[in-house]
Amino acid sequence: MNTAVAVGRIAIYVRVSSQEQRERGTIETQMAELVKRLEHELGVEIVERYIDDGVSGTIPMAQRPGGKRLLNDAAKGVFTDLWVYKVDRLARDEIDCLVIRRYLETCGVTIHSVTEGTLGQMVYGIHAIVAADERRTFLARSAAGMERAVKEGRFPGGICPLGYVVEGEKNKARLVPSEETIWGEWTAADLVRHIYQWLGVEGWSCRIVADYLNSLGVPTAYQHMAPGQRRAERGTGLQAKWRAGRICNLVVNTIYKGTYRYGKRSKKLREIWEVEVPRLVSDELWQAAQEALARNRIIAKNTPHRYLLTGLIKCGDCGKSYCATHGRGYILWWRCNGKMTSRYDAEGRCQSKAIKSTEIEPIIWQDIERFLLNPGDLIKDLEAEKGNGSIVVKAEKIGLEAQLKKLEQKKNGFHHQHAEGLLTDDELRKYLGELEESKANIQKRLDELNARPEEPGPIPIDLLEELRRRLENGLSEEQRQEIARLLVKNITVKTITEDGNRRCLAEVTYRFAVAVSSCTDRDS
Numbered sequence: 092m093n094t095a096v097a098v099g100r101i102a103i104y105v106r107v108s109s110q111e112q113r114e115r116g117t118i119e120t121q122m123a124e125l126v127k128r129l130e131h132e133l134g135v136e137i138v139e140r141y142i143d144d145g146v147s148g149t150i151p152m153a154q155r156p157g158g159k160r161l162l163n164d165a166a167k168g169v170f171t172d173l174w175v176y177k178v179d180r181l182a183r184d185e186i187d188c189l190v191i192r193r194y195l196e197t198c199g200v201t202i203h204s205v206t207e208g209t210l211g212q213m214v215y216g217i218h219a220i221v222a223a224d225e226r227r228t229f230l231a232r233s234a235a236g237m238e239r240a241v242k243e244g245r246f247p248g249g250i251c252p253l254g255y256v257v258e259g260e261k262n263k264a265r266l267v268p269s270e271e272t273i274w275g276e277w278t279a280a281d282l283v284r285h286i287y288q289w290l291g292v293e294g295w296s297c298r299i300v301a302d303y304l305n306s307l308g309v310p311t312a313y314q315h316m317a318p319g320q321r322r323a324e325r326g327t328g329l330q331a332k333w334r335a336g337r338i339c340n341l342v343v344n345t346i347y348k349g350t351y352r353y354g355k356r357s358k359k360l361r362e363i364w365e366v367e368v369p370r371l372v373s374d375e376l377w378q379a380a381q382e383a384l385a386r387n388r389i390i391a392k393n394t395p396h397r398y399l400l401t402g403l404i405k406c407g408d409c410g411k412s413y414c415a416t417h418g419r420g421y422i423l424w425w426r427c428n429g430k431m432t433s434r435y436d437a438e439g440r441c442q443s444k445a446i447k448s449t450e451i452e453p454i455i456w457q458d459i460e461r462f463l464l465n466p467g468d469l470i471k472d473l474e475a476e477k478g479n480g481s482i483v484v485k486a487e488k489i490g491l492e493a494q495l496k497k498l499e500q501k502k503n504g505f506h507h508q509h510a511e512g513l514l515t516d517d518e519l520r521k522y523l524g525e526l527e528e529s530k531a532n533i534q535k536r537l538d539e540l541n542a543r544p545e546e547p548g549p550i551p552i553d554l555l556e557e558l559r560r561r562l563e564n565g566l567s568e569e570q571r572q573e574i575a576r577l578l579v580k581n582i583t584v585k586t587i588t589e590d591g592n593r594r595c596l597a598e599v600t601y602r603f604a605v606a607v608s609s610c611t612d613r614d615s
Contacts (some may be wrong), residue, residue: 099134099136099170100138100170100171100172101129101135101137101171101172101174102137102138102139102141102164102165102170102172102173103125103129103137103139103140103141103173103174103175104141104143104157104158104161104174104175104180104181105118105121105122105125105143105180106143106148106155106157106180106181107143107144108145108146108147118142118144121176122140122142124176124205125174125175125176125205128174128205129174139164139169141157141160141161142157143155143156143157143158146158148179148181148182148184148226149182149187151182151187152181152182152191162194165194165195165198166198168198168199171199171200172202172203173201173202175202175203175204175205176205177204177205177206177218178202178204178207178215178218178219178222179218179222179226181202183222183226184226185216185219185222185223188215188218188219188222188223189216189219192215202215204218245262245263246265252341252344252346253283253312254269254279254282254283254347254371255268255279255280255368256268256269256279266346266369267369268280268371273310274307274308274310274494275491275493275497276493276494280371283341283371283372284371284372286300286338286341287342287347287371287372287376287377287379287380288376290338290379290380291376291378291379291382291383294383296335296387297335297336297338297339297342297387300333300335300338301332301335301337301338302333303532304333305332305333306528307533308529309333311331311332311333311337339384342380342381342384343384345377347372348370348371348374349370350365350366351365351367353366386402386576397568397569397572398415398572399448399456399571399572400413400425400451400452400455400582401415401572403575403579403581404425404581404582404583405581405582405583406428406429406443406583406584407443407583407585407596407598408429408441408443408585409427411427411428411429412427413425413427413428413446414426414428422449424445424446425445425446425448425584426445427443427584428441429441429443430445442586443584443595444586444593444594444595446595451582455575455582455599456571458599458601459575459578459579460562462601463562464562488537488541491533491536492537495530495533495534498526498533502523505522505523506519579599579600579602580600580601580602581600582597582598582599583598583600585598
């Protein structure tokens with residue numbers, strides 16, 4: 092097979108599929124072998140070289156940069172013979188290999204291989220089938236090895252989550268909490284704990300957390316990571332800013348409660364493997380952060396409109412949520428989202444009735460007021476929660492105070508450089524302005540933390556009188572909404588028909604020991 096002699100205008104095609112192969116220089120190896128082989132051919136002219144570096148063979152030839160150019164030039168008659176290192180460089184799927192050969196034959200192009208020679212149709216087909224089978228076998232073995240590694244607790248590779256560091260190499264690689272300081276006195280693990288504290292305990296939104304970290308100048312993960320440790324495709328051209336989406340993606344990751352899930356982003360239909368790793372937050376704090384994310388999606392913080400029962404009412408017929416909408420005369424109604432289906436798809440609409448806010452909200456608020464004025468075991472519950480969450484707050488205060496001291500040292504350094512003539516007046520003003528802005532943000536947060544008692548004080552005896560006084564003085568819509576969210580678990584509205592009339596039955600489930608069912612209609 093290796094006795095075939097290629098003549099005419101020659102093109103060369105080389106391809107590797109992974110970052111690791113690119114680093115090992117296998118492109119250069121393939122090219123060197125091809126050039127060496129063609130040096131001994133008479134009457135041969137290499138007219139073009141097509142390269143796909145880091146491109147998978149499962150991608151169709153027409154969608155690869157080099158492959159697309161090769162097919163276009165073949166149709167134009169730029170070359171008469173195509174040389175590759177092996178047939179599997181053209182494609183790793185037998186069907187793709189046969190399609191490429193048929194197309195090139197219609198263009199008058201003959202395929203040659205350095206290791207396999209000039210290929211007849213049958214021999215070419217055999218090589219294509221063998222290449223595809225080798226790939227499937229390799230993937231199966233790789234998946235089995237990866238599964239074994241993950242179940243043994245080893246880190247399988249990829250981007251290390253913020254707050255962790257890989258300890259050991261290869262078979263001994265493990266994820267452990269990072270103890271390296273990244274800002275002030277905070278380690279990466281401390282930063283993650285603070286983010287969960289702000290969301291789950293203090294009720295911040297992801298955007299507020301991101302803005303706060305940016306104002307403090309806390310570096311992002313890729314800022315802190317050394318350039319040599321970054322993945323080439325993701326480690327360049329990134330903005331050095333915290334974003335709300337980045338905070339959200341971090342908080343929903345189960346690794347921080349001790350469960351690492353491998354394969355959750357894979358497009359392949361395979362099992363998701365779970366392995367235990369050192370946790371950074373408790374199950375309760377992790378769950379509180381998830382509830383905060385869900386609450387922020389339902390009750391937006393960037394809107395002036397506040398409705399008492401937002402996010403609490405569900406339709407008993409279709410399962411969708413009820414939303415607030417204004418009718419004629421600016422009367423507020425609660426209506427099922429299932430009624431919002433396209434008017435051209437009337438059969439898909441929910442047939443539930445809307446509820447006027449004046450028919451349901453006063454009843455529920457009356458129950459809430461009755462509970463607040465006679466809370467029963469509420470005081471015991473408050474005392475049982477005494478001291479929870481204070482450790483993270485103390486740690487944050489220590490870190491912020493240490494950062495203030497460092498900023499003061501920086502300020503003295505700028506003045507010293509200015510006195511030595513190393514900084515101009517304009518540069519000094521610029522640096523001092525930035526420094527004062529950072530100090531103001533840190534001091535503002537410190538004032539908030541200092542205003543909060545480190546340990547909750549004793550519950551006052553006249554707590555009931557205080558509750559009565561606040562209710563009598565009136566609450567804001569935002570306060571009423573928050574109280575309803577805390578004390579009402581859910582409200583299920585079902586549409587029933589009695590004596591030919593359709594009515595709404597609202598079943599309210601409270602978080603305290605009261606159960607109320609009431610029918611509402613225009614005459615109720």
